[in-house]
Amino acid sequence: MGQAGSEIWFYHLEVASVDETLPPLVEKCLERGWRAQIRSPSPERLRHLDGHLWSWKPASWLPHHGPDDPEGAKSPIQLISAEGTLANQQIGSEALFLLDGAHWGELTGVVRIFVLFDGREEEHVTHARQQWRMAKEAGLSPAYWRQTEDGRWAKTG
Structure with a gap:
């Protein structure tokens, strides 16, 4: 399931x-x-991210395909349902972003996994802790990132 050596970064x-x-x-x-x-x-x-990624800042363009787009495999950014059939296939991407408790699955070719979780929700924190333990057991290299008072991200573990 995991690929030893892949990094997994947790963003609190x-x-x-x-x-x-x-x-x-x-x-x-x-x-x-x-x-x-x-x-x-x-x-x-x-659906929200499908629109948001096009317009998140005026000078940016993040080319992507939504979860229902058959051309998605050709895009540099894919939005995938965690329960969808593509979620169980090889990713074909170097970066994997997990939101809302999604799990990583097959990791062939993945260099870095990003787990973004809401630290204001105890359920999300608990799930992230479980994912951290699973990552270590799978031979992944976990790191913990937390936002500082000035809004920057600092690697703390």
Whole structure:
């Protein structure tokens, strides 16, 4: 299931939202030449992100395909339902973003996994802790990122 050596970075969202945190991370992945898959079990979240990624800031363009788009496999950014059939296939992306408790599944070719979780929701924190333990057991290299008072992200573990 896991790929030993893949990094898994946990982003503890306490101040910033997914809408504020996700696009800059995806943009950095594209700058590296990586393809990215964004996975969530929430169809509403995916529909929202489908529009948000086009317009998150005026000078940015994050080319992507939504969860129901058959051309999605060709896009540098894919939005995928965590329960969908593509979620159980090889990812074909170097970056995997997990939202709303989505799990990683098959990781062939994945360099880095990003787990974004809402630190204001105890259920999300508990789930992230379970994912951390599973990541370590799977041979992944977990790191913990928390937002500082000045709004920057700091790797603390």
